[in-house]
Amino acid sequence: MTDDSSQSTSSRSSPHASASPAGPVPEAKPKPSPKEEPHSESTTEREPESGLGSGPESTQTPILEATGLDHDYGAVSVLEDVSVSLQPETVTALVGPNGSGKTTLIRALAGLHEPTDGTVAYHGPDTARQIGYLPQQPSFRPGFTVIETLQFYASLVGAPNPEPTAQAHLDRVGLADAASRPVDALSGGMTRLLGIAQATIGDPPVVILDEPGSGLDPGMSMHVFDVAAELAADGMAVLLSSHDLELVERVADEVLLLDDGQIIQRGSTVDLQRRLNADSLWDVYRNATGGDTDTVTVQGEST
Ligand SMILES: Nc1ncnc2c1ncn2[C@@H]1O[C@H](COP(=O)(O)OP(=O)(O)OP(=O)(O)O)[C@@H](O)[C@H]1O
Numbered sequence: 075m076t077d078d079s080s081q082s083t084s085s086r087s088s089p090h091a092s093a094s095p096a097g098p099v100p101e102a103k104p105k106p107s108p109k110e111e112p113h114s115e116s117t118t119e120r121e122p123e124s125g126l127g128s129g130p131e132s133t134q135t136p137i138l139e140a141t142g143l144d145h146d147y148g149a150v151s152v153l154e155d156v157s158v159s160l161q162p163e164t165v166t167a168l169v170g171p172n173g174s175g176k177t178t179l180i181r182a183l184a185g186l187h188e189p190t191d192g193t194v195a196y197h198g199p200d201t202a203r204q205i206g207y208l209p210q211q212p213s214f215r216p217g218f219t220v221i222e223t224l225q226f227y228a229s230l231v232g233a234p235n236p237e238p239t240a241q242a243h244l245d246r247v248g249l250a251d252a253a254s255r256p257v258d259a260l261s262g263g264m265t266r267l268l269g270i271a272q273a274t275i276g277d278p279p280v281v282i283l284d285e286p287g288s289g290l291d292p293g294m295s296m297h298v299f300d301v302a303a304e305l306a307a308d309g310m311a312v313l314l315s316s317h318d319l320e321l322v323e324r325v326a327d328e329v330l331l332l333d334d335g336q337i338i339q340r341g342s343t344v345d346l347q348r349r350l351n352a353d354s355l356w357d358v359y360r361n362a363t364g365g366d367t368d369t370v371t372v373q374g375e376s377t
Pocket residue numbers: 147152170171172173174175176177178179372373
């Protein structure tokens with residue numbers, strides 16, 4: 075699926091404005107839980123990383139590869155030497171406490187802001203839309219209906235039949251009944267579902283979802299995670315951030331645990347549990363982050 079044509083973030087087109095033909099939409103299938111890591115062993119971090127620090131020793135070329143990312147907001151350092159490799163056919167989950175830097179990292183990976191230091195390289199096929207992106211708070215231009223909005227995105231990516239493409243993507247996220255509703259009349263959860271549908275229009279090889287389950291009811295959250303797993307089964311590299319560790323455990327091939335701007339653990343749920351002698355991903359999370367559930371660490375503030 076990948077080729078050797080590497081492109082830096084600076085040469086990438088915007089995930090909202092790029093275009094490629096949209097293909098058929100599969101039905102979502104549940105995955106077993108928890109997932110075994112398919113092609114790597116977990117690694118412990120917060121110590122000097124070897125090589126690119128990408129953790130898993132994969133033999134495959136990653137489709138998206140971030141190396142040594144730092145990000146500062148003014149005098150505040152939010153990411154420090156973060157390296158991430160995304161593989162096709164893989165769900166990678168980014169978890170971490172509030173304010174740990176997940177959205178900052180995701181936006182750098184999606185090419186939406188330049189990191190202060192480090193590189194992001196796309197090694198995938200030269201499709202018009204390389205990365206689909208769901209922002210944490212999706213919003214759409216008022217005045218259009220749901221289906222018109224998706225048709226607009228489908229035509230932007232050059233889909234030969236925008237209407238069936240839009241309809242198929244709506245069906246996939248379970249929003250078909252709201253097709254004719256104005257986007258400004260959607261609930262928060264419905265807006266997020268529309269955002270997920272939008273993120274996958276054009277079948278980009280990389281799909282990045284910032285908290286796709288946030289604000290959804292439990293059944294729809296599970297459905298959305300299963301959709302993410304199905305996208306990966308179809309060959310996409312999926313990165314999602316989430317605070318729902320049970321759902322992460324259910325679908326993620328690889329878990330990245332970000333704390334205070336650094337990746338402190340990475341690996342499959344099974345490997346992480348084994349290494350940290352933990353019974354669940356929640357135990358892994360609690361052990362690795364120090365178990366402080368009372369306070370949000372605010373980077374740049376003295377603690
Ligand atoms: N535009 C900005 N200017 C200054 N500081 C920012 C900006 N965006 C984020 N930050 C700070 O960077 C840190 C990381 O924020 P970020 O949104 O990346 O965290 P997060 O892990 O996604 O959090 P959450 O889980 O709560 O969504 C926080 O301390 C936040 O206050």
